[in-house]
Amino acid sequence: MFPNEFQGFIARVTERIASRPLDANLEAWLNAEYPAGSAEYTELANAIRAGVEEGWLADREAGGIRYGRIFKALPDTHGFSVDVVRMSDIAGPHHVHPNGEIDLIVPLTEGATFDGHPAGWCVYGPGSAHRPTVAGGSALVLYLLPEGAIEFTKHAASAT
Template identity: 65%
Template sequence: MPSTQFREQIAELSAQLAGRPLDASLDAWLNAKHGVETPTFEHLKQSCQAGVSEGWLCDREGGGIRYGRIFKPAPDLHGFSVDVVDMQDIAGPHHTHPNGEIDLIMPLDAGAQFDGRPAGWLVCPPGSSHRPTVTGGRALVLYLLPEGSITFTR
């Protein structure tokens, strides 16, 4: 799968997110409209798995985490950047989301969770922070960051 097709998938989704507050209602909406049992979830997961397998996703490694920013914020992505990480039973570096963060959790091992959440969407509001943690196995996590904004804690 080429990265251009993946970009089109993200652009279609981000069009539905543009201008919406990153809050609990968006979290609920994403899980209802594009959750685990939907074609959106399945297509994004398949694309991410293909991208990792083909080497154009998660092409960097540090501290036991494979990661990579595949797309910088752009008008066709409605101002979102796109990152994907590949984590297994590990906690990543602490960071803050000045504008919030939208995560798609895609377990590769049954029972894998991200920040205590199973497969599906997690919306972190503006100003939130965490140490992203995968437990119970391996998972891919897709991050949509408004304006690509993230601040890592020293």
């Protein structure tokens, strides 16, 4: 697996979602089109795992979280930036999604969740904010951010 192959996997998804609003309907559609356990989900999850194992995804670490932006918002990814994080029973830094955020959750520990969501997709709308939290073990999370927009805040540790 190489970054350009990975970009091709991502582009197949982003091409289908680029013109859609980031909302509950998109989350339901992603979970129906690419459900956990499907061939497409498994192919993407395996590509994410391979990239992390090979060291070109989530290649930085801070505060017990491995993370990294593999692609800025590009025409090839239909205007989405692509980040991958690896988290284990931890809450990350609070941030705002000016244009929304789409997350693909790949548990590494059976039953691990991301913000309470199991394996699959989670969508946050424009202007939403959270403190990303993995519970019940370890998970990889792929973040798709329209225009790469994210704003880290200085919220208290209890913020959600």
